[in-house]
Amino acid sequence: MISVRGARPARARLAALGAYAPERVVTNAELASRVDTSDEWIVTRTGIRERRFAAAGETAGDMAVAAAEAVLASAGVTASQIDMVIVPTGTPDAMFPSTAALVADRIGAHDAAAYDLSAACSGFVYGLAQAAALVEGGMARSVLVIGSEVLSRVTDQTDRGTCILFADGAGGALVTADEGGTATGFLGFDLGADGSGGDDLVLPASGDREAVPGGPVPASGCIRMDGPAVFRFATRIMVETTERLLAALGLGIGDIDLVVAHQANSRIIDHAAERLAIPRERIFNTLERYGNTSSASIPMALAEARDAGRLRAGDLLLLVGFGGGLTWGSTVVRYEPLGAEVPA
Incomplete structure (x- = not known):
């Protein structure tokens, strides 16, 4: 990707969506x-009835490729037009x-800059x-953002507090420069983090803080979560x-057409809906079928809302994420798909 300063600024447009769920x-x-639980217990406390797990050998990268290709197909653009890939x-x-x-390499975006993001x-x-x-x-014209997770592999499947929640999947969006100067685009963001709650939801094996003394192997390879603390925060x-x-x-x-929040727990979303007086018909959830897929949950839900006819061109969206870090992020954006976009 080559960027030349001084290019005319353009409004960023939410131009396409796509997702992938393992079989x-x-x-x-x-x-x-295998754990002391029941369908009724899980549904009552989380709203989840089923979730997807990646196949043996299927990675976050594999799923991200599938989701990226779905985004590109929906947008009617080629990978060679992509300037940046963020995962x-x-x-x-x-x-x-x-x-x-x-x-980026696998989809053919060979000139794109690329990096992972941890939030x-x-x-x-x-x-x-x-x-x-x-x-x-003015640094890019087309950016792919693809959230992808294989949480099943870093979840203790004998721990009732976490195994009922976390699952796998990928979803993403294409953000492009508005060529006509008429897009509403992203109206604003609210982003933040509170590292004092970092240990409330942590994957120790992803870093070296808990590495075994004298060796490179981390001491723990599974998610640890203080469920009540995370629930209170969320x-x-x-x-x-x-x-x-x-x-x-x-x-x-009342100005928002559709609210899509991180799919963590139905009780969290229900609480917010009541406090904010959000009509039920303006909230879209996929928890029942996919569980908590972390960074993939919002884009997966957006793509499904589009395919179900719940998301239409011109709708004003409120997207809200929250989770480990502890982090949070919200944005209000108008959905302005490219003319060629069709459900993948």
Whole structure:
């Protein structure tokens, strides 16, 4: 990617969506066969009935490639037109090279810059913020943001507190420069982090803080979560970030056509809906079928909403992410697909 300063700024446009879900379906009944739980217990506490697990040998990069190709097909653009590939993920194929670099190569975006982004479940909104900034700063014309996770491999499948939640999948979006100067684009973002709660949701094996003394092997390879602490944070921050952003934009919930939040737990979303007075018909959830796919959850839900006819060109969206870090991110954006876009 070559960037020349001084290029005319353009409005960043949410131009296309795409997603990929692995074939293997894992039901609550399957989980109940190995941990002390039941379908009723899981559904009551989370809203999840089933989730998808990646096939043996299927990686975050593999799923990101499938989602990226779906985005490109929907947009009617070629990989050679992409300037940047950003992959928010907590489960990269390797610490380096970046999964994004591998994805860019495999889809044929050979001139694109590429990097991974680590913001856990807020990663997709963080990625959109960076894509919008790159486009509106004149550094890129087309940016792919693809959230992809294989959380099943870093979840202790005997731990009832986490195995019922986390799953695998990928989803993404294309952010482009508006050529006609008429796009509404991204109206604003609210991003933040509170590292004092970092240990409330952590994957120790992804770094060297808990490496075994004298050796390179990390001490723990699975997610650790303080469920009550994360729940308290999520219920609070989803309301606060939404209120801050809407107030800054001079908008109300009535101005929003569709709300898509990180798919973590139905009780978190229900709490926010009640506090913010969001009509149920303006919220789109996929928790029942896909569980918590972290950085992939919002784009997967967006693509499904589009395919189900719940998301239409011109709709004003509120997207809200929250999760490990502890991080949060929200944005208000108008969905302005390219003319060639069709459901993948």
